[in-house]
Amino acid sequence: MGLIGSKRKEEVAPEKNVQKTVGRVKRSQRPDDMIAKYAEILKTRGILPEYFLVHESKSSQYIDEDGDVANEFYQETMSDGEKKRLCRLLKNLRPKGKERYAIPRLKHDIPVVMWEVQKPEK
Template sequence: MGNSDSKTVKKIISPLYNYSDPKTRPEPEPNRERNSYECVKLATPYVFSRKGSMFTDEDGDLAHEFYVEEPPNKKGTKATMRRVYANLTPEGEVTYQFPRLHADFPVILHQS
């Protein structure tokens, strides 16, 4: 007790911020207030894009899987479907319409 910083608050924001040691950081500006720890922002809690899980084929169609129907070899047998692995291009980065919170964000959201 008696410190201006709380251990609980440090644990909560530690994935998002980095506290630099007062001995190793440069001298502060003369008009700036001196703190025992200085916060440096490392990451944002928002996620703006994700890796796409779909593929594009040579026709420009977008899907998770592509199949081709193979005709039967003998009369009276059914046609089979064969999965296509060639000539597929990964979707790449997909941006979200609205930013999401990161899964490792250490704050519990509660609606009352």
């Protein structure tokens, strides 16, 4: 009894705008700062950083039991005598998964002006 202080170390709250040093480059943890730096590189050097490219995405296609690949599968069924109708198949299908692009594509939500048109001066 009679302990004056606690032996537990006080936890320090992390600061929001801390900069990390990686090699010789200081990197901010805020994504807005990173995007601004990428935009500056794009504007001055004309180089498109890897951050703006997408190399693979989730495919919207499915694979059926036979190994056929398509967005939708239908089966012809007989009903009411000789009436034929197409019914969409939903069973025994599995998603194709991720699809790798042959040529990388741009992200859909790039917050940077990629091309700026200026009027010629007279």
